[in-house]
Each structure stands twice: as structure tokens, then as C-alpha cells.
Amino acid sequence: MTAKKLSLKQRYEFLTRDLDWEPSYQPIDAIFPYDQFEGIKIKDWSGWEDPFRLTMDSYWKFQAEKERKLYAVIDAFAQNNGQTGISDGRYVNVLKIFLTGISPEEYQAHRGFAFTGRHFRGAGTRVACQMQSIDELRHVQTQIHTISHYNKFFDGMSEFPAQHDRVFYLSVPKSFFDDARSAGPFEFMIAIGFAFEYLLTNLLFVPFMSGAAYNGDMSTVTFGFSAQSDESRHMTLGIEVIKFLLEQHPDNLPIVQKWVDKWFWRGFRLLGIVAAMMDYMLPKKVMSWKEAWDIYFVEAGGALFKDLARYGLKMPKYADVATEACEHISHQNWGLFYQLCHVAGFHAWMPDAAHLDWLSEKYPNTFDKYYRPRFEMWAKQEKDGKRFYFNGLPQLCSCCQLPMLYTEPGDPTKTCFRSSTFKDTRYHFCSDGCKDIFDNEPEKYVQSWLPVNQIFQGNCGGATVPEVLKWYHINVGVDNGDYVGSPDEALWKSWAEQRLSEAS
Amino acid sequence: MTIQIKTVEFTPKRHTFGHIARRLGGDRSASRYQEGTLDLQATENFHYKPLWEPEFWHYDQAKTAVKMADWYKPLDPRQYYYATYNIARANMQQAVERNFTFADERGLLANLPAELKAKIIDTLLPLRHAHWGSNMNMAEICQRGYGTAVTAPCIFSAMDHLGMAQIISRIGLLLDGLTGESLRAAKQTWMTVTAWQGIRKLMEDSLVERDWFHLYVAQTLGMNAVLLRIAYTGLEASYGTAGMALAMLTEFCADWLAEEGRWSDAVIKAVAAESPENNALVSKWAKDWIARAADAAVPLSVAVLGDDTAARVAGEATTAHARALGLAL
Numbered sequence: 001m002t003a004k005k006l007s008l009k010q011r012y013e014f015l016t017r018d019l020d021w022e023p024s025y026q027p028i029d030a031i032f033p034y035d036q037f038e039g040i041k042i043k044d045w046s047g048w049e050d051p052f053r054l055t056m057d058s059y060w061k062f063q064a065e066k067e068r069k070l071y072a073v074i075d076a077f078a079q080n081n082g083q084t085g086i087s088d089g090r091y092v093n094v095l096k097i098f099l100t101g102i103s104p105e106e107y108q109a110h111r112g113f114a115f116t117g118r119h120f121r122g123a124g125t126r127v128a129c130q131m132q133s134i135d136e137l138r139h140v141q142t143q144i145h146t147i148s149h150y151n152k153f154f155d156g157m158s159e160f161p162a163q164h165d166r167v168f169y170l171s172v173p174k175s176f177f178d179d180a181r182s183a184g185p186f187e188f189m190i191a192i193g194f195a196f197e198y199l200l201t202n203l204l205f206v207p208f209m210s211g212a213a214y215n216g217d218m219s220t221v222t223f224g225f226s227a228q229s230d231e232s233r234h235m236t237l238g239i240e241v242i243k244f245l246l247e248q249h250p251d252n253l254p255i256v257q258k259w260v261d262k263w264f265w266r267g268f269r270l271l272g273i274v275a276a277m278m279d280y281m282l283p284k285k286v287m288s289w290k291e292a293w294d295i296y297f298v299e300a301g302g303a304l305f306k307d308l309a310r311y312g313l314k315m316p317k318y319a320d321v322a323t324e325a326c327e328h329i330s331h332q333n334w335g336l337f338y339q340l341c342h343v344a345g346f347h348a349w350m351p352d353a354a355h356l357d358w359l360s361e362k363y364p365n366t367f368d369k370y371y372r373p374r375f376e377m378w379a380k381q382e383k384d385g386k387r388f389y390f391n392g393l394p395q396l397c398s399c400c401q402l403p404m405l406y407t408e409p410g411d412p413t414k415t416c417f418r419s420s421t422f423k424d425t426r427y428h429f430c431s432d433g434c435k436d437i438f439d440n441e442p443e444k445y446v447q448s449w450l451p452v453n454q455i456f457q458g459n460c461g462g463a464t465v466p467e468v469l470k471w472y473h474i475n476v477g478v479d480n481g482d483y484v485g486s487p488d489e490a491l492w493k494s495w496a497e498q499r500l501s502e503a504s
Numbered sequence: 505m506t507i508q509i510k511t512v513e514f515t516p517k518r519h520t521f522g523h524i525a526r527r528l529g530g531d532r533s534a535s536r537y538q539e540g541t542l543d544l545q546a547t548e549n550f551h552y553k554p555l556w557e558p559e560f561w562h563y564d565q566a567k568t569a570v571k572m573a574d575w576y577k578p579l580d581p582r583q584y585y586y587a588t589y590n591i592a593r594a595n596m597q598q599a600v601e602r603n604f605t606f607a608d609e610r611g612l613l614a615n616l617p618a619e620l621k622a623k624i625i626d627t628l629l630p631l632r633h634a635h636w637g638s639n640m641n642m643a644e645i646c647q648r649g650y651g652t653a654v655t656a657p658c659i660f661s662a663m664d665h666l667g668m669a670q671i672i673s674r675i676g677l678l679l680d681g682l683t684g685e686s687l688r689a690a691k692q693t694w695m696t697v698t699a700w701q702g703i704r705k706l707m708e709d710s711l712v713e714r715d716w717f718h719l720y721v722a723q724t725l726g727m728n729a730v731l732l733r734i735a736y737t738g739l740e741a742s743y744g745t746a747g748m749a750l751a752m753l754t755e756f757c758a759d760w761l762a763e764e765g766r767w768s769d770a771v772i773k774a775v776a777a778e779s780p781e782n783n784a785l786v787s788k789w790a791k792d793w794i795a796r797a798a799d800a801a802v803p804l805s806v807a808v809l810g811d812d813t814a815a816r817v818a819g820e821a822t823t824a825h826a827r828a829l830g831l832a833l
Contacts, residue, residue: 003680003683003684003685004683005681005682005683006677006682006683006684010684011677011682011684014673014677014684014687015669015670015673015674016666018673018687018691019632019633019635019636019669019673020636021633021636021691021694021695021704022695023708023711024695024708025704025705025708025709026708026709026711026712030712031708031711031712033556034556034557037555037556055667055670056593056597056663056666056667056670057597057600057601057667057670059663060590060593060594060597060667061594061597063586063590063594064587064590064591064593064594064595065594067586067587067590067591068587068591070587071587081512081514083514084514104544104546107544107545107546107652108546110659111545111562111563111646111647111655112647114643114646114647114655114659114662115647117643117647117662118640118643118644118646118647119647123636126640126643127666130639130643130659130662130663130666131663133643133646133659134586134659134660134663137586137656137659138586138587140540140544141536141540141585141586141587142586142587144539144540145536145539145540148520148521148539151518151520151521152516152517152518152519152520153514153516153517154517155517157521158518158520158521158522159521159522159523160521161523161543161544161546162522162523162543164546165546165547165548165549166548166549171549171551174546174549174551175551175552178550178551178552178562179551179552181554181562182551182552182553182554182555182562183554183555184555184556185556444552444555445552447551447552447553448551448552449549449550449551454549473522491517495514498512
């Protein structure tokens with residue numbers, strides 16, 4: 001009898017999951033100690049559909065080609081001083097937020113997918129996770145290499161690892177990823193693989209990369225294009241994971257739904273920083289946050305959940321609250337940055353008249369009514385030489401760690417406060433979404449390293465603002481404060497003058 | 505003759521990041537390896553203890569018994585970051601593709617006598633499982649280890665083992681004409697034939713080791729330096745008329761072993777040199793796993809070469825090599 005030749009799918013299985021074996025010298029639970037406690041039931045790991053059939057030979061080939069091209073562009077950008085060709089010096093602050101707040105999380109994703117890539121007992125799943133792990137390492141390293149050239153000229157980027165560990169607003173992304181990393185392997189996959197990489201990636205990755213394209217940042221946008229095929233692989237993995245869990249056992253549905261609810265809300269809060277970036281920090285705007293939300297969450301996310309409805313999965317809880325809040329969050333967050341940038345590692349500034357008009361046009365329901373008057377008041381104070389800074393420490397939400405500045409659903413004139421008591425201590429929250437997350441796992445969130453509380457407890461370099469900023473590695477008078485009057489602005493103006501004098 | 509293009513000069517404010525400059529001892533231009541590696545992992549102010557292992561933070565120096573004042577001391581002499589790693593492997597893989605095409609077109613494996621085919625299936629193909637176990641170990645060290653200098657090359661190594669498991673599997677597919685029969689047979693061998701059980705047990709025992717640097721020593725000085733070395737050196741002598749073809753098809757693996765060794769030697773040397781306590785621990789681990797790997801290799805050595813010489817020689821050579829790294833064996 002001659003055996004039949006393998007199909008491509010079977011060949012791929014022989015080159016991946018068939019490498020695995022049933023151990024007999026050690027108990028399987030000792031080899032995979034972490035994939036049971038979350039209560040997820042997997043009847044049959046072989047039901048896993050490999051989301052992309054990449055063997056290492058093709059992986060190395062494709063990725064090496066992409067890297068050769070990417071680094072050629074990065075080198076050319078540096079050689080030709082591409083940093084002088086961006087739309088405006090203000091734009092660089094987007095990169096500061098990216099390098100201090102996003103790139104270190106790519107690193108966390110790298111280590112987290114190494115964890116799931118080792119510890120799921122399904123071999124096919126492990127291979128897919130390992131590929132994402134090494135991809136995420138790619139992303140953090142290429143981002144550093146791309147932004148490295150900007151760091152040579154602009155301030156606020158040179159201390160990104162220490163700042164990621166210490167600075168108050170950076171605990172928002174850090175705690176988000178620490179939360180996912182400290183969760184079990186299945187929750188990590190829903191948190192990062194599904195919610196972050198699939199559901200919300202178009203609202204994170206795409207705004208930064210499109211912003212780069214619109215603002216003449218050719219090296220960052222080249223990174224974006226180069227990472228695109230990795231990202232689409234990651235999206236495929238994210239959707240495969242959720243379908244797999246839901247198909248394996250009906251008991252998984254309530255667990256997965258809870259995770260989807262949690263990570264949607266946590267993601268939404270984190271994305272508020274991107275919202276402010278899109279609406280306020282890009283000298284040349286791509287689209288408003290609200291428009292992006294409508295396209296990528298309301299429409300695309302809506303279609304996705306319609307598709308997942310056959311498994312019984314529902315739209316994330318508070319999706320409607322989030323959509324309503326999208327009329328407000330970018331303005332509220334930029335207001336925060338404006339008032340607190342003297343203690344931040346990047347610059348904020350007052351939007352000019354044309355910019356305010358653009359915001360009025362993009363936010364007809366809310367901007368003129370609630371937010372324009374604040375900016376006009378601050379603008380007047382600036383004109384009078386009394387640029388306003390908030391000289392206190394804001395109360396932080398015990399879940400998302402953002403200051404408690406968001407407003408009640410349906411009433412933008414009233415700040416939203418929620419609280420819960422756990423073991424005789426009261427904890428405060430910015431929203432029902434954050435309170436729910438805490439209430440589901442209070443033991444976890446009482447551990448939060450809340451930057452403001454830590455300052456009060458004397459754990460951040462000292463009791464005065466200069467001491468804390470020194471501990472933050474923020475170079476006072478250089479990295480922080482308003483863009484107007486900053487060394488970045490002076491540098492940018494000198495380049496502009498140079499160009500003019502050369503032209504005349 | 506030279507030509508000179510006039511360019512506008514822009515004077516940089518700084519040459520590298522602050523944390524890199526502090527490590528270099530001044531603001532100097534840094535390499536991409538340095539900027540993409542040093543101090544990349546978070547070190548303090550973590551928020552939540554992992555639900556799956558609440559006795560540690562997710563990045564925690566206490567996950568191994570060895571102690572380093574600075575985990576950025578054991579650097580990678582290859583200076584790999586993602587791009588240079590992938591480009592190096594893509595170049596190696598090009599030769600693999602040429603060799604496989606050559607072997608396929610000329611039927612170098614397909615036309616072998618049945619007896620020789622059976623020997624390859626029994627003694628070489630089960631290695632794909634050893635590479636797979638090694639892949640799991642390196643992924644484990646990557647996730648559990650401390651400091652990007654050590655952990656980043658571990659995910660490279662994990663992917664290398666997967667790649668080599670695939671190369672060995674492709675040898676099987678050449679042998680069986682793409683039916684997978686040889687791979688099924690080799691898996692049976694791995695699971696049941698006595699000659700492989702010592703190796704499989706060694707592998708499974710390593711999979712439950714939770715001290716990540718202990719695991720690093722087991723994998724690099726036990727599995728790599730003893731077992732894989734026996735497997736990939738001297739193939740020409742062991743497989744008669746198929747020897748040259750197999751040596752050619754596993755060229756990647758032999759080259760990789762030498763290259764990986766350069767890195768793992770540097771890491772082990774740096775960690776052992778840190779303190780007498782480290783040295784004692786690493787030496788103990790090395791002694792144990794080299795001896796176990798050499799013992800496990802004996803039946804295979806007998807099956808391939810007719811006696812246990814290769815296993816003993818590999819054990820002794822690795823012991824001598826470990827001594828040269830500063831270990832007390």
C-alpha cells in the first residue's frame with residue numbers, strides 16, 4: 001500500500017504540532033502548570049485552526065526582506081536629516097508619547113506571548129504565540145531605532161525606560177499591560193490578542209502611523225507599513241483565539257464575556273490618550289477621534305460582534321457609554337495635559353483659532369458648548385501672562401489610573417465619581433466600567449502602584465515637585481511645560497529661519 | 505580621486521539615550537544592538553502579582569538562584585537584534601533551500617537502500633522532537649528570565665530550534681516522498697524505542713525545571729553541547745553513502761550549534777564569574793546535566809556508530825569546555 005501525499009495543511013501540521021508528544025516521564029500538568037486555573041475548558045486542542053501557516057524558512061525570509069528595506073529608509077532619513085521635514089516641531093511630542101507609552105508595552109507583549117507560547121498545552125497555539133512574541137520584539141526594537149534619530153535633536157525621549165517605570169501618566173499603559181501579564185494565559189490572549197490587537201488596533205496603531213504619514217515623518221510611517229503584515233497576522237491570531245475558546249465549551253462563554261467587557265473598557269480608557277493625540281497634537285490632522293471611533297469601533301466593531309453573536313457573545317458592556325464619551329474624552333484629556341504638562345515629559349500647548357474651529361466642526365454637539373469656553377479662558381490667561389498650570393496632585397482612578405476627570409454619562413457638567421469599599425478601605429473610580437473591573441477582582445487592584453499615592457507616601461524621590469521630577473528623569477525647563485518657549489520650539493524655529501535665509 | 509557631496513550640518517544635542525550613555529560612560533554614539541537591548545525590560549513599580557505565580561513579580565530576579573548585580577552584563581557577542589538575527593537566518597536558510605533542491609532533484613535520499621533509510625528514521629529523525637522540547641525551553645527562559653540582554657536572544661534561539669525541527673522533518677519528507685510515513689515512524693521511535701528513552705526523559709525533566717538559569721545551563725551545556733553535537737558532527741562517518749547528503753542538509757544545524765555556543769558560552773561565563781556562589785551553582789548544574797546528557801546519549805551512540813565512544817567523548821569534551829568557561833567540574 002502506498003500512502004497518500006500530504007496536503008499543504010497536513011504538511012504544515014507535520015512541521016509544527018506533530019513535533020509535540022504526550023509526555024510520560026513527567027506529568028503533563030507539571031509541564032503546563034498554568035493553563036487550568038482560569039476555568040477555561042478545552043476539550044480538544046487539535047481543534048485549533050492555525051491562523052497563518054508560516055514555517056520558519058518563510059518567516060525568516062519575509063521578515064529579513066522587510067528589515068532590509070526598513071533600515072535602508074531609517075538610514076536615509078538620518079542621512080538626509082528628515083527630522084527637519086516634519087510638519088511642525090509640535091509633532092515630535094506624538095513620538096514622545098509613543099516611545100514612552102507604547103514601545104515599552106510592545107516589549108511587554110513580547111514577553112507575554114513568550115509566556116503563552118510556552119505554556120498552552122496546544123502545540124499549534126504555542127507556535128502562533130511564539131511568532132507573535134518575536135514580532136513584538138521586532139516592533140519595540142524598530143520603534144526605538146526609528147525614533148533614535150529624533151532623540152538626537154529633540155528632548156523628552158532620552159529616558160524612556162525609567163519614565164515608563166515611574167512617571168504618573170505612564171502608569172496608565174504600564175498598569176494595563178501589567179494587568180494582562182499578571183492574568184492567566186487565556187485572559188492574556190483575550191486582553192492583548194483579541195481586545196488590543198484585534199478590536200482596538202485600528203484605533204491605536206493606525207492613528208499614530210497615519211499621523212506620521214500626514215506630518216512628514218517618513219521613518220515612522222515606514223515602520224508602520226513594515227509592521228502592517230505582522231499586525232494582520234496578530235489580528236488573525238486574536239480572532240482565532242476567541243472563536244476557539246467559544247467553540248470548545250459553552251462554559252467558556254461567561255468567562256470570555258467578562259474578559260471582553262473588562263478589556264474593552266480598559267482599552268477604551270487607555271485609548272483616551274490617543275484621542276487627545278489625534279485631536280490636538282497632530283499639526284496636520286488625519287481625522288477626528290470621533291470619526292475614527294465611529295468607523296473602527298461602531299461600524300467595524302459592531303460588525304465583528306454581530307459575527308460573534310452566533311457564539312452567544314454580546315457587545316462589550318458600556319460600549320454605548322464609550323461611544324457617547326467619545327464626544328468628550330479628547331477635550332478632557334487635552335485639558336488635563338495642558339494643565340499638567342509642567343510635570344510631564346512632553347509639551348502641551350494652546351490650540352490656535354483655526355484649530356478650535358476645526359474642533360467645533362468635528363464636534364458640533366459638544367465642543368462649542370462645553371470645551372471652547374475653557375480653552376478661550378486659558379488663552380486669555382496666557383495672553384495676560386498667567387499661563388495656567390494645575391499645582392496639585394489629582395486623585396487617580398484605582399483601576400485605569402487616570403486622574404478622576406471624566407464626566408457622568410449624559411451630563412458633561414458633572415464629574416463622575418464612583419467608589420467601593422474593600423477590607424475597610426475605600427477605593428475611587430472614574431467610571432462604572434472601572435468600578436466593575438475592581439469589584440470583580442478587588443484583591444488584584446488593591447495592589448495598584450498608584451503614582452499620586454506613592455508620591456504622598458514618599459516613594460518618588462521627595463516631597464517637592466522638583467524632587468519628584470528629578471526622580472522621573474524629567475529635565476525641568478527642557479522636557480516639560482508649554483511648547484511655546486521650549487528648547488524644542490527654539491530649535492524648530494532656528495531650522496525654519498535657516499531655510500528662509502537659504503532661500504533668499 | 506574622491507567626490508564630495510556638500511550637505512547641511514545639523515549638530516545633534518545628544519548621541520544616544522540617557523540610559524545608554526550612562527552604561528557607555530558618556531554620551532557617545534551607540535550601536536543598534538545597544539539601543540535595542542539595554543535596560544529595555546521594566547525593573548520596578550509593578551502593579552499586580554501574577555495570578556499564576558503570586559510569589560514573584562512577572563519580572564523578578566528571584567526566579568533563579570544565581571544572582572547578578574546587573575543582568576545586562578551577559579551580553580550577546582553576536583550583537584543580535586531582531587533585524588540582524590533575521591537577516592543572518594535568512595542567509596543561512598538560502599543555503600538550506602539550495603541543498604534541499606539539490607537533494608530532491610537527484611533523489612539523494614529517496615533512492616537510498618531501505619536499510620539506510622530505516623537507520624535515518626530511527627536515529628536522526630527523532631531529533632525533531634528534541635528540538636521541539638528545546639524550543640519550549642528557550643521560550644520558557646525568554647518569558648521567565650530577567651533582563652533583555654539574556655531573554656531576547658532566547659526567543660531567537662526558540663525560533664531556531666523550531667526551524668531546525670522543521671529541517672529534520674523535511675529530511676523525513678524527502679525520504680518518504682511527502683507522505684509523512686517516516687515522521688510517524690520516527691515519532692513511534694521517540695516514544696517507545698529504548699535507545700531514545702534516556703533522551704526523551706532528559707528532555708521532559710528539563711521541561712519542569714522552574715529555575716530559568718538552571719534550565720539555561722541544562723539546555724546549552726547538556727542538550728546542545730552534548731546531544732546535538734553528537735547528532736550533527738560526524739554524520740559522514742555514521743551514515744555510509746547517505747552521510748554526505750545528511751551533512752549537507754543539516755549544515756544549518758551544525759553552523760547554528762557553533763554560533764549558539766559562542767553566545768551561550770559568553771552568558772554562562774559572565775554569570776559564573778560574578779561570584780563564587782554563582783560559580784558553585786552553575787558548576788553543579790553543568791556537571792549534572794552534562795553527565796546526564798552523556799549517559800542518555802550512550803544508546804544512541806551505540807545505535808548510530810556501534811559503540812559508546814561518541815557519547816563519552818562528547819561528555820568529556822563538554823566537561824573540558826565548561827572548565828575553560830571558568831566552571832569547577
